Amino acid sequence: MTFTERFVDADGFRIRYMEAGQGTPLVHFHGAGGLRVNPGHELLARQLRVLAFEMPGFGSSLENTRTKTMPELAATMAIALEALGLEAFNLMGTSFGAKTALWLALERPDRVRALVLEAPAAIRQPGAQSPAGTPEEMARRLSAHPERLASIPPPDPAVRTKQQALVQRLRGPDRDPELEHRLRGLTVPTLVLFGTEDQVIAPAMGRVYKDLIPGAHLVFVYDAGHVISTDRPEAFTEVVADFLERHEAFVISRAQTVIHP
Amino acid sequence: MKVSYFETARYAPPSALPSEWPVASGAYDPEAGAKAYRGMIERLQLVEELGFDWVSVSEHHYSPRILTPSPIVSAAFLAAHLKKIRIALLGPIVPHSNPVRVAEEIAMLDTLAQGRLIVGLLRGTTNESITYDLNPAEARERTDEGMALILKAWTEPQPFGWQGRHFQYRTISIWPRPLQQPHPPTFSLGTSRESCEFAARHRLGCGVSYGPFDVMAKSTRYYREQCERYGWTPTPEQIVYRANMLVADTDQDAHALLERQPKQAPFGMRTGLRDAFMRLDERNIAGEKRAPNVGGVLPTTFCGSPDTVVEQVRRCRDEIGAGVLDLSLHPPGSGDVEPLLRALELFGTKVLPRIRDI
Numbered sequence: 057m058t059f060t061e062r063f064v065d066a067d068g069f070r071i072r073y074m075e076a077g078q079g080t081p082l083v084h085f086h087g088a089g090g091l092r093v094n095p096g097h098e099l100l101a102r103q104l105r106v107l108a109f110e111m112p113g114f115g116s117s118l119e120n121t122r123t124k125t126m127p128e129l130a131a132t133m134a135i136a137l138e139a140l141g142l143e144a145f146n147l148m149g150t151s152f153g154a155k156t157a158l159w160l161a162l163e164r165p166d167r168v169r170a171l172v173l174e175a176p177a178a179i180r181q182p183g184a185q186s187p188a189g190t191p192e193e194m195a196r197r198l199s200a201h202p203e204r205l206a207s208i209p210p211p212d213p214a215v216r217t218k219q220q221a222l223v224q225r226l227r228g229p230d231r232d233p234e235l236e237h238r239l240r241g242l243t244v245p246t247l248v249l250f251g252t253e254d255q256v257i258a259p260a261m262g263r264v265y266k267d268l269i270p271g272a273h274l275v276f277v278y279d280a281g282h283v284i285s286t287d288r289p290e291a292f293t294e295v296v297a298d299f300l301e302r303h304e305a306f307v308i309s310r311a312q313t314v315i316h317p
Numbered sequence: 318m319k320v321s322y323f324e325t326a327r328y329a330p331p332s333a334l335p336s337e338w339p340v341a342s343g344a345y346d347p348e349a350g351a352k353a354y355r356g357m358i359e360r361l362q363l364v365e366e367l368g369f370d371w372v373s374v375s376e377h378h379y380s381p382r383i384l385t386p387s388p389i390v391s392a393a394f395l396a397a398h399l400k401k402i403r404i405a406l407l408g409p410i411v412p413h414s415n416p417v418r419v420a421e422e423i424a425m426l427d428t429l430a431q432g433r434l435i436v437g438l439l440r441g442t443t444n445e446s447i448t449y450d451l452n453p454a455e456a457r458e459r460t461d462e463g464m465a466l467i468l469k470a471w472t473e474p475q476p477f478g479w480q481g482r483h484f485q486y487r488t489i490s491i492w493p494r495p496l497q498q499p500h501p502p503t504f505s506l507g508t509s510r511e512s513c514e515f516a517a518r519h520r521l522g523c524g525v526s527y528g529p530f531d532v533m534a535k536s537t538r539y540y541r542e543q544c545e546r547y548g549w550t551p552t553p554e555q556i557v558y559r560a561n562m563l564v565a566d567t568d569q570d571a572h573a574l575l576e577r578q579p580k581q582a583p584f585g586m587r588t589g590l591r592d593a594f595m596r597l598d599e600r601n602i603a604g605e606k607r608a609p610n611v612g613g614v615l616p617t618t619f620c621g622s623p624d625t626v627v628e629q630v631r632r633c634r635d636e637i638g639a640g641v642l643d644l645s646l647h648p649p650g651s652g653d654v655e656p657l658l659r660a661l662e663l664f665g666t667k668v669l670p671r672i673r674d675i
Contacts, residue, residue, distance in 0.1 A: 271587050303589050304589040311450070315482065316481070
């Protein structure tokens with residue numbers, strides 16, 4: 057599946073995104089490391105129209121000193137989606153981007169059909185540390201199977217500096233009372249995924265989302281780290297696509313066990 | 318008439334439970350659970366003394382109302398603590414179990430219990446299918462094949478392979494075999510055409526549950542017709558009717574209790590899930606389509622003073638033809654055991670002796 061690079065002008069930003077596939081749109085917001093097309097995107101794009109955005113201030117975009125809060129970033133992204141004519145879409149947020157996705161879903165529940173939070177960092181264990189260090193050290197924190205990761209090119213120091221400043225400003229406290237209060241009223245069908253080997257956000261945070269968001273579903277992906285869609289792309293894609301199609305009825309298996317007709 | 322007491326391990330939650338299915342297991346209280354299981358044995362010793370013929374256990378998952386996810390474990394525990402009463406395993410849910418394992422465990426249990434086991438095999442509803450991630454659309458087929466394989470594993474003296482639709486084994490030869498030969502009294506449980514037909518074809522008993530007499534009678538009539546087609550006649554003891562009963566000193570008291578029963582299931586389901594269940598739980602009474610019961614309560618078909626209940630039992634025998642009543646006594650599913658013990662005493666002393674000859 058080939059992803060095509062595209063841009064959209066919205067809210068005074070020029071926003072880059074990668075797009076592939078047909079069908080129901082699935083909008084994706086990346087984690088604190090920025091946008092990289094990963095095996096999860098590739099597999100999802102076989103069934104859905106995937107639009108993976110680079111949020112303003114990340115990667116190749118200009119430094120973003122204007123956005124002050126996560127709800128502001130979510131508002132900018134909502135404008136970008138509107139500019140693309142996306143009136144109803146599925147929304148997926150990874151780690152840092154899960155919080156952006158949550159704010160967008162809270163503000164525009166009419167537009168978001170279903171929400172997927174991959175290893176969300178919106179609620180963190182006390183003293184949670186972002187991964188840091190050499191590329192090898194980063195890989196060991198992020199992945200349960202760093203040996204399988206394609207070698208990540210060493211980040212451009214300038215990109216890293218501007219992203220880190222933005223992430224520090226927007227990520228908010230480990231526990232964000234305003235967000236958590238609002239989550240009790242979230243009406244969008246929500247799936248929360250954690251890798252059992254997540255070394256960045258404690259998978260036990262999953263139960264907080266479950267407790268707060270009415271009807272939310274929590275799924276642990278065995279033997280995956282923080283980057284679930286990279287560590288276990290097939291397992292990740294199967295449950296995400298099923299949830300996006302059937303929402304809460306996804307608990308009912310459709311697997312066939314016929315061996316011989 | 319023979320009488321069975323349906324034991325559900327009455328769990329009394331120390332504080333209010335969440336109201337959504339599946340009930341969060343974090344709300345479970347281990348001490349209250351231990352108390353429920355201790356109470357079960359005390360209660361069943363009384364049930365045995367009162368002269369009940371069987372005690373039955375079932376398989377249900379993810380629910381505080383019936384705390385017996387493994388009927389085999391329940392039955393083994395009861396068999397060890399009770400001396401005379403027969404243990405009816407009405408359970409196990411066949412489609413999500415390994416049929417060879419079920420055959421082995423039942424054979425072992427029947428032998429451990431010195432041949433006191435009764436077995437009922439069933440399909441189970443969609444909510445149970447979810448427990449082990451089974452596709453409910455396949456449950457009926459897996460049940461039929463699983464039951465056929467269980468019967469074969471009990472009775473085939475030579476090692477055999479099984480080339481099924483859903484199950485495949487290269488060689489099966491179970492040890493032990495059941496103490497009761499060729500196997501314990503076995504029932505196919507369910508009101509559907511498929512279940513009754515299977516029972517008739519394999520010369521098994523038939524078990525129906527909860528519905529009004531006239532509706533259950535349609536199933537048992539169909540079952541008897543099918544038995545005739547296969548050239549045999551079932552005895553009354555081969556028809557079990559599981560039902561709720563509210564018995565009190567007077568009709569008025571019993572009806573007052575009935576009034577106080579909840580009017581809907583205690584653990585609701587979110588709409589999307591309930592709608593999916595409604596589609597998948599489609600059922601039939603001897604081939605006649607029926608709406609599924611998702612989020613509703615089960616009817617109480619015996620209600621009144623001992624005199625009234627005796628008459629109802631007589632009518633039940635005439636209409637359904639059941640020779641065994643499997644009773645959930647007041648108040649069904651409740652953890653409040655005091656009224657249950659009073660109802661047991663009342664039934665055991667004032668009703669049971671008078672329905673023996675029905």
